[in-house]
Amino acid sequence: xxxELILIVEDNEKNRKLERDILQFHGYRTVEAETGEDGVTLxxxxxxxxxxxxxxxxxMSGIDAxxxxxxxxxxxxxxVIAVTASAMTQxxxxxxxxxxxxxxxxxxxxxxxxxxxxxxxxxxxxGRPACTP
Ligand code: MN
Numbered sequence: 283x284x285x286e287l288i289l290i291v292e293d294n295e296k297n298r299k300l301e302r303d304i305l306q307f308h309g310y311r312t313v314e315a316e317t318g319e320d321g322v323t324l325x326x327x328x329x330x331x332x333x334x335x336x337x338x339x340x341x342m343s344g345i346d347a348x349x350x351x352x353x354x355x356x357x358x359x360x361x362v363i364a365v366t367a368s369a370m371t372q373x374x375x376x377x378x379x380x381x382x383x384x385x386x387x388x389x390x391x392x393x394x395x396x397x398x399x400x401x402x403x404x405x406x407x408x409g410r411p412a413c414t415p
Contacts, residue, residue, distance in 0.1 A: 285309060285310065285311055286310055286311065286330075286331035286332065286403055287310070287311045287312070287313060287328070287330040287331055288305055288310050288311070288312050288313075288330055288331060288332050288333070288334065288399070289312075289313050289314070289315065289321060289324055289325055289330040289332070289333045289334070290302060290305075290312055290313070290314045290315070290334050291314075291315045291316075291317075291318060291320075291321035291333065291334065291335045291336055291339070291344065291347065292314070292316070292334070292336040292339075292365065293316050293317065293336060293338075293339050293340055294336070297336070297365075297388060298314055298316075300390070301334060301365070301390070302314065304390075304392055304395065304396065305399075308396055310399075313328075313330065316339075316340075317339055317340055317341050317342065318335075318339045318341060318342030318343060318344060318346060318347030318350075319341055319342050319347075321333070321335070321347055322342075322347050322350050322351060322354075322357075325351060325356075325357045325360065326354060326356050326357055329356055329357055329360055330360060331360070331361075331403055332360065332361050332362075332363065332399060332402055332403055333351070333360055333361070333362045333363070334362075334363050334365050334386075335347060335348060335362050335363065335364055335365065335382070336364075336365055336366060337364055337365075337366040337377060338366065338367075344364060344366070345377070345380045348362055348380060348381060348382060349380075352381060361383040361384070361402045361403075361405065362382055362383055363382065363383060363384040363385065363386055363398065363399070363402065364377045364378075364380075364382040364384070364385045364386070365386045365387075365388055365390065366385075366386075366387065366388060367387070367388045374387075383402060384398055384402060386398060
């Protein structure tokens, strides 16, 4: 399915532009926030199909923003992929244990990035079986 809305939460202008460009090139619609607070507000107002969440943000961190999203029934089921420069194994484990659905290291590998998003968007919504008999 094309045209899904993806929320980009990223304070770095260059990273945001790259993600926006690659997503729009592949037919997705995008909405952007520069802070975790704004990202949460946007997600609550019109829930996107997927969220790309930077971890290091001014104010609320990406991990704190994820907690807020998971605590809210409007946004609980939205897949959230962490996008962060910290590629160290222990950071990755910390991020995944926070409950993110996926992890992408910056600078992103474009092909791998798009493939990961496609796979995530193809997953059935929570509570619904993958196939119906
Ligand atoms: Mn950042």
